[in-house]
Each structure stands twice: as C-alpha cells, then as structure tokens.
Amino acid sequence: xxxxxxxxxxxxxxxxxxxxxxxxxxxxxxxxxxxxxxxxxxxxxxxxxxxxxxxxxxxxxxxxxxxxxxxxxxxxxxxxxxxxxxxxxxxxxxx
Numbered sequence: 001x002x003x004x005x006x007x008x009x010x011x012x013x014x015x016x017x018x019x020x021x022x023x024x025x026x027x028x029x030x031x032x033x034x035x036x037x038x039x040x041x042x043x044x045x046x047x048x049x050x051x052x053x054x055x056x057x058x059x060x061x062x063x064x065x066x067x068x069x070x071x072x073x074x075x076x077x078x079x080x081x082x083x084x085x086x087x088x089x090x091x092x093x094x095x
Contacts, residue, residue, distance in 0.1 A: 025056060033060045040067040 020026040028036065036053065038044055050062045 028053070028058065029056060032058060035061045035063055037063045037065050040065050 017027045017031065036049065038046065038049065046062045046064060053060055053062070
C-alpha cells in the first residue's frame with residue numbers, strides 16, 4: 001500500500017480529478033499522469049489497469065493507496081480527502 005502523497009512525490013504536477021460519468025478514460029487521457037493512485041477499496045486489479053493504460057498509450061505507474069494516513073491514524077476515505085481539499089482551498093478559488 002502506498003501513501004498517496006508519497007506516490008506522486010517528485011512528479012511535476014500532483015492533483016486529483018473526479019472521473020467522467022460515462023468514460024473514465026477521458027480525464028486520465030487529459031492528465032496523462034506519471035502515477036495513477038487507486039483507492040484502497042477500489043476493486044480494480046492493478047496489473048489490469050496498467051495494461052489498460054498501455055493500450056491507451058499512457059505510460060504511467062499504478063499504485064494502490066493505503067487505507068490509513070502514514071501515521072496509521074485517520075482512515076483515508078474520499079470524503080475525508082475532499083473535506084481536507086475544501087479546507088485548504090482559498091475562499092475565492094473557482095475550481
């Protein structure tokens with residue numbers, strides 16, 4: 001399991017994006033990531049995702065996020081992550 005922040009350490013850009021409702025390849029292709037971090041509870045097989053990305057012409061590493069923060073405390077749910085992003089975002093941010 002990977003610390004999501006550590007997975008992208010050293011990459012030029014790090015960000016998260018909500019998926020497309022019908023074609024999840026669209027945001028992935030738009031970003032062309034160096035690393036794609038899957039949630040700890042996502043059912044996708046890491047190797048299958050790597051093959052799918054290669055079929056799309058995307059050369060990136062697939063990592064699996066740990067269920068808890070690196071200190072072993074807080075459960076890293078998507079709701080908690082989104083809440084932390086909203087708390088850090090400046091009040092005048094538009095996205």
